[in-house]
Amino acid sequence: MTDAANTDRWIxxxxxxxxxxxxxxxxxxxxxxVLSSFKPSFEVTAYPPTLVFTPTLENYVELTRxxxxxxxxxxxxxxxxxxxxxxxxxxxxxxxxxxxxxxSWPAILTLAARMAPGTLFLLPWYVMFRQVGMIGSYTALxxxxxxxxxxxxxxxxxxxxxxxxxxxxxxxxxxxxSVTRILWRIALPLVxxxxxxxxxxxxxxxxxxxxxxxxxxxxxxxxxxxxxFNFIGEGSTQWGALMAAATLIALPPLVLAALVQRxxxxxxxxxxxxx
Amino acid sequence: MASISIRNLTKRYGxxxxxPDLNLEIADHEFVVFVGPSGCGKSTLLxxxxxxxPISSGDLYIGDKRVNGVQAAQRxxxxxxxxxxxxxxxHVYDNMSFALELRGVSKAExxxxxxxxxxxxxxxxxxxxxxxxxxxGQRQRVAMGRAIVRNPKAFLFDEPLxxxxxxxxxxxxxxxxxxxxxxxxxxxFVTHDQxxxxxxxxxxxxxxxxxxxQYDTPETVYERPANQFVAGxxxxxxxxxxxxxxxxxxxxxxxxxxxxxxxxxxxGRLSKAGNAVLGxxxxxxxxxxxxxxxxAIDVKLVEPLGSDTLIHFDLAGGPAIARxxxxxxxxxxxxxxxxxxxxxxHLFDATNGRVLR
Numbered sequence: 001m002t003d004a005a006n007t008d009r010w011i012x013x014x015x016x017x018x019x020x021x022x023x024x025x026x027x028x029x030x031x032x033x034v035l036s037s038f039k040p041s042f043e044v045t046a047y048p049p050t051l052v053f054t055p056t057l058e059n060y061v062e063l064t065r066x067x068x069x070x071x072x073x074x075x076x077x078x079x080x081x082x083x084x085x086x087x088x089x090x091x092x093x094x095x096x097x098x099x100x101x102x103x104s105w106p107a108i109l110t111l112a113a114r115m116a117p118g119t120l121f122l123l124p125w126y127v128m129f130r131q132v133g134m135i136g137s138y139t140a141l142x143x144x145x146x147x148x149x150x151x152x153x154x155x156x157x158x159x160x161x162x163x164x165x166x167x168x169x170x171x172x173x174x175x176x177x178s179v180t181r182i183l184w185r186i187a188l189p190l191v192x193x194x195x196x197x198x199x200x201x202x203x204x205x206x207x208x209x210x211x212x213x214x215x216x217x218x219x220x221x222x223x224x225x226x227x228x229f230n231f232i233g234e235g236s237t238q239w240g241a242l243m244a245a246a247t248l249i250a251l252p253p254l255v256l257a258a259l260v261q262r263x264x265x266x267x268x269x270x271x272x273x274x275x
Numbered sequence: 276m277a278s279i280s281i282r283n284l285t286k287r288y289g290x291x292x293x294x295p296d297l298n299l300e301i302a303d304h305e306f307v308v309f310v311g312p313s314g315c316g317k318s319t320l321l322x323x324x325x326x327x328x329p330i331s332s333g334d335l336y337i338g339d340k341r342v343n344g345v346q347a348a349q350r351x352x353x354x355x356x357x358x359x360x361x362x363x364x365x366h367v368y369d370n371m372s373f374a375l376e377l378r379g380v381s382k383a384e385x386x387x388x389x390x391x392x393x394x395x396x397x398x399x400x401x402x403x404x405x406x407x408x409x410x411x412g413q414r415q416r417v418a419m420g421r422a423i424v425r426n427p428k429a430f431l432f433d434e435p436l437x438x439x440x441x442x443x444x445x446x447x448x449x450x451x452x453x454x455x456x457x458x459x460x461x462x463x464f465v466t467h468d469q470x471x472x473x474x475x476x477x478x479x480x481x482x483x484x485x486x487x488x489q490y491d492t493p494e495t496v497y498e499r500p501a502n503q504f505v506a507g508x509x510x511x512x513x514x515x516x517x518x519x520x521x522x523x524x525x526x527x528x529x530x531x532x533x534x535x536x537x538x539x540x541x542x543g544r545l546s547k548a549g550n551a552v553l554g555x556x557x558x559x560x561x562x563x564x565x566x567x568x569x570x571a572i573d574v575k576l577v578e579p580l581g582s583d584t585l586i587h588f589d590l591a592g593g594p595a596i597a598r599x600x601x602x603x604x605x606x607x608x609x610x611x612x613x614x615x616x617x618x619x620x621h622l623f624d625a626t627n628g629r630v631l632r
Contacts, residue, residue: 167360170327173347174354175374175421185373189364 030250037247041240059244066241067227069248076223076249078138079213080206083145087202090146091153092195096183098154099161100169107154114151118211121147126215136218144212149202156201160194161187204253224249277338277428277461278303279324284333286319286485293319294485296333306455306462310472311482312508317465318433320482324463325431326350337428353422354431357438359414361406361421367393368402371420385424392423395454412443419454429461436471448474469509473497481505503552503628506621512557512585515595518625519553521546526553530592533570538617544631545622551631554621557585560597560613569612572597574605586611 036044038055041062063069098107125144126135134140164187172182188195213226228249231242279301286294294316301307309317322328323335326347335342342350353374361370368389375385393399396416406414415435422430432451436444452475455462466472472479473493481488481496481504489501500506506514518529526535526545535553537545545551563569572595576587579601586597586605597613605611622631 165358165360167356167358168362170325170347171354171356171360171421172362172373173327174325174350174352175425176348176377178348181377186362 033243033246033250036239036243039240041238044239044243059240060248062238063241063244063248067230067245069224069227069245071220072222072224072227073248075138075217075221076207076225079141079145079221079223080203082138082142083149083206084199084202086142086146087149087153087206088195088199091150091198091202092157092188093183094150095154095157096161096187099158100179107158110151110154113147118147118209122211122215125212129216135216136221138221140216141213141221141223144216145206145209148205148209152202152205153198156198157191157194160191164190200256200259204256207253208249278305278336279429279461279463280334280336281320281324282334282336284320284323284335285331286316286323286328287331292485294323297485297487299480299487299490301461301463303461304459306452306464306475306477307480308464308466308472308476308478309480309482310466310469310508311488313467315482316485317467317480317482319485321354321431321433321463321465324429325352325354351425351427352429352431353425353427354433355415355418355422355435357434359406359418359435359438361414361417363406366403366405367398367409367417367420370406370417371402371424374421374425388424388426389420392420395423395457396420396450411439412447415439415447419451423454423458427460429463430455430458432462432464434465434467436466436468451475469511473509479509481508483508499630500554500621501630503554503623503630506554506623506630510556512596512598514554514556514621515590516623517553517555517591517593517595518550519545519622520550521548528553528591531590533591535570536568536614537620540618541620541622548622548624548631550625552623552625552628554623555615556619557596557598558583559616559619560599561616562599562603563612563614566612569614571610571612574607574609574611577605577607579604 035051037059038057039050039053040056040058043050043053044059094106094110098104121144125140129135129137129140168186168190169182172186177185208225210225210229213221213223214229217223217226224245228242228245231238231245279299281297281299284294284297284299285292297320309320311317319328323330324337326342326345326349330343337350337352362373365373371389371392372385375388380388389402390399393402396419398413398416398420401409401413401417406417409417415438418435435451436447439447448471451464455475464471464475473496476493478491479493479496480490483504489496489505491499491501496505496509500509500514503516507516517535519526519535520529521527521542524546526537526542527533528535529550537553545553570590572586572588572590574586574588575594578585578587581601583598584601584603584605586599588595588597599605623629624631
């Protein structure tokens, strides 16, 4: 066997080891969470942890018995879909405008807002929404979650718009398109996969966001993730129910994340220009 | 159909002036080619006509209308891009019909126009395909089809042949020329390839650093270049240049002192100027049978092209090329005598490059 073939074999083995390690580190908490949700409550916190146990649905039964789980799920869905829609509604034209004009400071500003800790917004928003009587409303939650979704949409779509050859837009201009029409008729269909990815990422991040819902919601509009916090008490924590809630909360993002993979590889712009 | 008039046009990017004070008149139905080296401003000028670049100062008229502030969408011109710029998500039919649809043309009219253009360009079998399913040549035709269906005031072409292979380039070149004769529309074509310019244009604009060096018919640009730049740019292989002086009633090359036999008119101009740059195209050298009549050169390299043969040699301290009859089969190291054909030499001012007439 040649040296090159040997090196190649070792690189493949190292890659595999890396993948297994990374996968184990990423998946371990998720597996722990799912397994714990099916354990009898006394076994959830047992030490050393039990790996062999008789699976039970008692935590799920407890969860649905003690909390209006479906209403919380509906609240989460309303807030997440609303804020994702809002993010797309403003993020798509914003990303296109930044790409078209090559003026990048507005996009950087939204990124800064996304990177800032959520607590920074919380107090002014609480005061503001209370002044207009919107605390506990879906509108307040949707608007506040748009701070999460808007930058995601802009920053996922920006490279997609930038990737379209400028000449395609110019051809559309010469053909008689206004800038708005170029966005809807030419650019948007070409970044459809990017829109899907940004929508899914925005959905996942908004779905999982805890802080705004904890402060800005009330009993009627509490989201799943904020409601799950109720299982953590001062004296005792209902770990079994908490794990069951966490597993159910994690399901939609996991399903969507699996869908993202299909969209990520897309050769839609192939053939637009030479080559 | 419309004429294009450019008056005192300036284009600046910040402090950098790309086009300083340019004037140009393109007649209705005329096929004009902008040619020049990379960075000469030819594509910028085309994009200004298209409305894709704003004008810094000056005026642009399409027909009788001043279009300085008019958007590209409202100029009623069609453009074929270097990279074709087809809409990748649309079928060929939709690529061609898109502009008509935007203008509110009826479906029946759109269909008739698209099918007529497709027939003209032999792309009917591809109407329901997407651009990625087409070859480079087919995409090029679709790009032209997209322009043709519009029946615009003028067609603009931005180096549309540069991505095609040599054989296809020749074929499409002939097709564009035939198309221009059939459509009888004003056409502006940008290229850096002087063969494209020579073969297609009614008139050629030779540009350098945003300035028009010469604007004339291909024959005139070739036979009577306005300056040394044009002479060197038009023609392949390029014109040979030798510094020359008038000494003791004869023309001699400044380096080496070789005597060159010039016709009476050229000799007269040189005698007036004292010194100049002598330009001789490779095809305007003749092989002298009499050694006293020609310049003795040593053959450095021979390129047989079939139709003729290129001979490379050194003269007056620089490389030079002569195009000779293929029947003459010199070998490397052979010594032959060349003389410039009478009436085919050019003299340029040694300081500013302008032709001496």
